[in-house]
Amino acid sequence: MIDSSLKDIAAALRAKTVSAVELATESLARIEAGNPRINAFVTVDRDGALAAARAADTRIAAGDAGPLTGIPLAHKDVFCTEGVLTTCGSKMLANFVSPYDAHVVSLLKNAGAVMVGKTNMDEFAMGSSNESSHFGPTRNPWNTTKVPGGSSGGSAAAVAARMVPIATGSDTGGSVRQPASLCGITGIKPTYGTVSRFGMIAYASSLDQGGAFARTAEDCAQLLSAMTGHDPRDSTSLERSYDHYGADLARPLAGLRIGLPKEFFAEGMSDDVRLAVEAALAEYRKLGATTVEVSLPNARLAIPAYYVIAPAEASSNLSRFDGVRYGHRAAEYTDLNDMYCKSRSQGFGAEVQRRILVGTYVLSHGYYDAYYIKAQKLRRLIAQDFAAALEQCDVIAGPTNPTVAYGIGEKSSDPVQMYLGDIYTVAVNLAGLPGLSHPAGFGKDGLPVGLQLIGNYFTEARLLNTAHQFQQATDWHSRAPVF
Amino acid sequence: MSRTDWEVVIGLEVHTQLNTQSKIFSSASIAFGAEPNVQACGVDIALPGVLPVLNKGAVERAIRFGLSVGASIAPKSVFARKNYFYPDLPKGYQISQFELPVVVGGALNLLVPDGKGGAYEKRVNLTRAHLEEDAGKSLHEDFHGMTGIDLNRAGTPLLEIVSEPDMRSSAEAVAYAKQLHSLVRWIDICDGNMQEGSFRCDANVSVRPRGQEQFGTRREIKNLNSFRFLQQAIDYEIQWQIDLIEDGGKVQQATVLFDPDSGETRAMRSKEDAHDYRYFPDPDLLPLVISDEWVERVRGELPELPVALSARFQGEYGLSAYDATTLTASRDMARFYLDTVAATGTANAKTCANWVMGDLAGRLNKAELDITASPVSAVQLAGLVARIADNTISNAIAKKVFEALWNGEGESADAIIEAQGLKQVTDSGAIEAIIDEVLAANQKSVEEFRAGKEKAFNALVGQCMKASKGKANPAQVNEILKKKLG
Incomplete structure (x- = not known):
């Protein structure tokens, strides 16, 4: 049953042909069977899930059910969950049990969704492959020797492996769209400020944004609609009316203008990706859309700008992990400074330490203007590029990732090579725009390819409508991996 | 050896704790004296995932201060992170304002005692005032071989008020600090309690040969929490710097602490050890935007300020500048004086002034009472002044009546004069x-x-x-x- 659409599951729950407890049990069984191979979950909360499922069944019986009541879901381990381990993929927080729920977690709890567990991720969301997790790499269900992408790789793999129908993620430079692409599912990162960051452990505050994974755009719309809304506890949360993102799904694509940034279709893209993306664009034209070439001249500067701004913010955001109040503290130390050094050196992995060092450097006296201020200027230029391009089109389309999933260990020794994989996604975060990745086909080795859609601010419904119409005409999204 | 004529240059940075209900970025209480860590919520202890939300009451107090010193209120100011590690700084950074503070400029006009019974006027310009959060406290004494951390104070709102290096003596610095202390209580943004740390001064002190334009190298004396210590610390520091230079030494920029027991200052850290705080705009907080409407609303709610009131006392009541300044040293004293005058008439304003500043202030001081707790009310004092004015009693008898009022021997001056037969003989x-x-x-x-x-x-x-x-x-x-x- 959990392989059905959210709409069908909800209808079955209402019709009492299935119970929330049965759904949770099915999900837990899939996790039990598949997780040893995939390592998508850091924590499985069987007891909590069954209790929540029983409560959901009571609600359904009382006629008090919403569209997500009784639906099993997984949270990326970046979201704080009261009473359940929240590790952020790090040894630093390997023992951390949050005393409170993230805003997103409480919204979904109140909606009656049933959390079955917390998903694996790159440590502190820093990575593109899930290899930097303290709890071992997550494996791609399409080929377990390959990475699932990152940093929300656990959530993407869990949905792709049909362990849960939906999962949350966070996207700072592509961390929802990229793993969605590599795992052959749909993932959306909304406009910055629409999903509260309260309780979502910060990596780079000005870029971090919660997002949603599902197999289809329709289900993403359902999940995202339950995650967004103004939260007074997050000062960057936007105060505006939040319509249901699924309201526009049925709209035909005739007349849709799709912008194709020429910089995204230049060199760098693998043949697998190029072929699938071009076929998908042909499909869009068949559906009545037109394509137009646009330009994002500063897009090539997105990676350097991102790898200044994100580490700068991270170096400060991660200062609270000092071993004083919670988290890992070194067993032995000589004085305060030694306690800090040892606790942080032991608690943080190599990629996190690398970004803290880079961030500390770019904020240092004498370098701040040359790096941080400069990067902020680039950020504005990149946002202006998008604004200009989006005057000529309704949505921008291109590859989500330059390649299909690569092998575990293949790029982990060369961080710059891995950073370059974010080339199509980071600019969207720098501009704060919404972005979506949907399955567009498969490469010659049977690995999924994703197509990225980028829209103007608050056009999530349009992006989801676009992807939904594509998914009505194609079946890439309904193919399941065998692992 | 010919003695150089040294000129002293002092600038003050004053941390005033704002009297909001809750913290600057969280809803925890800031009341003083609670058990350790009971007034620290998730935001204050910097749990993973928590975020700051700015307390508008703190901003409003900053605006109030800015308007009361003739400063400009920045239409847009920015909170920045000051990064450093310390156990009582839970986030590993302090949220402060760096490049764009909320209050810019302004000045205080002081009356500085000249040491010969008189006073002279002095204007001290302000550089800026910015909002920031306080850190927690490290408790080194109660834990053997360990340090206790109390985060009740973490996140308490502070307004750091920075002066230009305009003061030329410890007396001027003290006069400035006292006037500022009076002002922040006057406009009700700070309780002014120096023992509890609600008003703390850092003094930047340097010396230079008189006539030299360039400033000497300064040393910053941290955390002076009484006017007496401020005076002592600056005086010691001035002499220390002059002695050092005259002995052929050179002042090195440093942060120093004042030891009240020895009366000396000693270096805490030199410039070489200075932190690189890696300031950058806090991405968790939007720029602080203050509309003209907000500023005007606050302006409309401001009480009459001491400078204006002092001018009124001189103009309408014929008081001397000194008396007017003394009576406006605190809002409570001014209010008491105004109430006294109101109850007996403007014609007696001068006599009222003499009584409030003289016998009443002296008696309160002796009894260590605040004027708000005065056993003699403004109306009672007014009744006494009226009987002096109409010759019912002499000044000498008035002192007796005052003492009787203080001791609660009668409801009013009239009742005491009647009961004790103190009426003046004019027959x-x-x-x-x-x-x-x-x-x-x-x-x-x-x-x-x-x-x-x-x-x-x-x-x-x-x-x-x-x-x-x-x-x-x-x-x-x-x-x-x-x-x-x-």
């Missing part, structure tokens, strides 16, 4: 009778006076007053006695 016949008696009993003094000894006259007046138990009108006694001896 010339009665006074004459007393004088005659005194003259008869003091023939020796009369002779001495007639022989040209002026002092004898005063002795006779004294005898008359004594004989009337102080109730005879002294002016009439003088007049009649002169006539009789003349």
Whole structure:
């Protein structure tokens, strides 16, 4: 049953042909069977899930059910969950049990969704492959020797492996769209400020944004609609009316203008990706859309700008992990400074330490203007590029990732090579725009390819409508991996 | 060796704790004296995932301050992170304002005691005032071999008020600090409690040969929490710097602490050890935007400020600049004075001033009471002043009546005068009778006076007053006695 659409599951729950407890049990069984191979979950909360499922069944019986009541879901381990381990993929927080729920977690709890567990991720969301997790790499269900992408790789793999129908993620430079692409599912990162960051452990505050994974755009719309809304506890949360993102799904694509940034279709893209993306664009034209070439001249500067701004913010955001109040503290130390050094050196992995060092450097006296201020200027230029391009089109389309999933260990020794994989996604975060990745086909080795859609601010419904119409005409999204 | 004439240059940074209900970025209480860590919520202890939300009350107080010193209120200011590691700084950074503070410019006009009983005017310009959060406290004493951390204070709102290096002596620095202290209480943004750390001064001190334009190298004395320590620390520091330079040394920029027990300052860290705080705009907080409407609303709610009130006291009541400044040293004193004048009439304003600043202030000081807790109310004091003005009692008797009011011996001056029979004798016949008696009993003094000894006259007046138990009108006694001896 959990392989059905959210709409069908909800209808079955209402019709009492299935119970929330049965759904949770099915999900837990899939996790039990598949997780040893995939390592998508850091924590499985069987007891909590069954209790929540029983409560959901009571609600359904009382006629008090919403569209997500009784639906099993997984949270990326970046979201704080009261009473359940929240590790952020790090040894630093390997023992951390949050005393409170993230805003997103409480919204979904109140909606009656049933959390079955917390998903694996790159440590502190820093990575593109899930290899930097303290709890071992997550494996791609399409080929377990390959990475699932990152940093929300656990959530993407869990949905792709049909362990849960939906999962949350966070996207700072592509961390929802990229793993969605590599795992052959749909993932959306909304406009910055629409999903509260309260309780979502910060990596780079000005870029971090919660997002949603599902197999289809329709289900993403359902999940995202339950995650967004103004939260007074997050000062960057936007105060505006939040319509249901699924309201526009049925709209035909005739007349849709799709912008194709020429910089995204230049060199760098693998043949697998190029072929699938071009076929998908042909499909869009068949559906009545037109394509137009646009330009994002500063897009090539997105990676350097991102790898200044994100580490700068991270170096400060991660200062609270000092071993004083919670988290890992070194067993032995000589004085305060030694306690800090040892606790942080032991608690943080190599990629996190690398970004803290880079961030500390770019904020240092004498370098701040040359790096941080400069990067902020680039950020504005990149946002202006998008604004200009989006005057000529309704949505921008291109590859989500330059390649299909690569092998575990293949790029982990060369961080710059891995950073370059974010080339199509980071600019969207720098501009704060919404972005979506949907399955567009498969490469010659049977690995999924994703197509990225980028829209103007608050056009999530349009992006989801676009992807939904594509998914009505194609079946890439309904193919399941065998692992 | 010829002695150089040294000029002292002082600038102050004052941390005022704002009297909001809750913290600057969380909803935890800031009340003083709670058990350790009970007033620290998830935001204050920097749990993973928590975010700051700015307390508008803190901003409003900053605006109030800016308007009261004639500063400009920045339409857009920015919170920045000041990064450093310390166990009582839970986030590993302090949220402060760096490049764009909320209050820019402004000035305080002071009356500085000149040490010879007078005072001179002095204007001290302000550089800026910015909002920031306080850190927690490290408790080193109660834990053997360990340090305790109390995060109750973490996140307490502070307004750091930075002056230009405009002060030229410790007396000026103290006068500035006192005026600022009075002002922040006047506009009700800070309780001014220095013992509890609500008002703390850092003094930047340097010296230079008089006439030299360039500033000398400064040292910053941290955390002075009384006016006396401020004075002592600066005086010691000035002498230390002059001695060092005159002995051929050079002042090195440093942060120093004042030890009240030894009366000395000692270096805490040198410039080389200075932190690189890696300031950058806090991405968790939007720029602070303050609309003109907000500023105007706050302006409309401001009480009459001490400078304006002092001018009014001088203009309408004919008080001296010194008296007017003294009476506006605190809002409570000014309010008491205004209430007293209101109850007895503007014609008695000068007498009221003398009583409020003189006997009342002295008595309160002795009893260590705040004027708001005065046992003699403004209305009672006004009643006393009225009886002096209409000659019912002399000044000498008035002091007795005041003491009786203080001790609660009667409801009003009138009741005490009546009950204790203190009414002044103004009947010339009665006074004459007393004088005659005194003259008869003091023939020796009369002779001495007639022989040209002026002092004898005063002795006779004294005898008359004594004989009337102080109730005879002294002016009439003088007049009649002169006539009789003349």
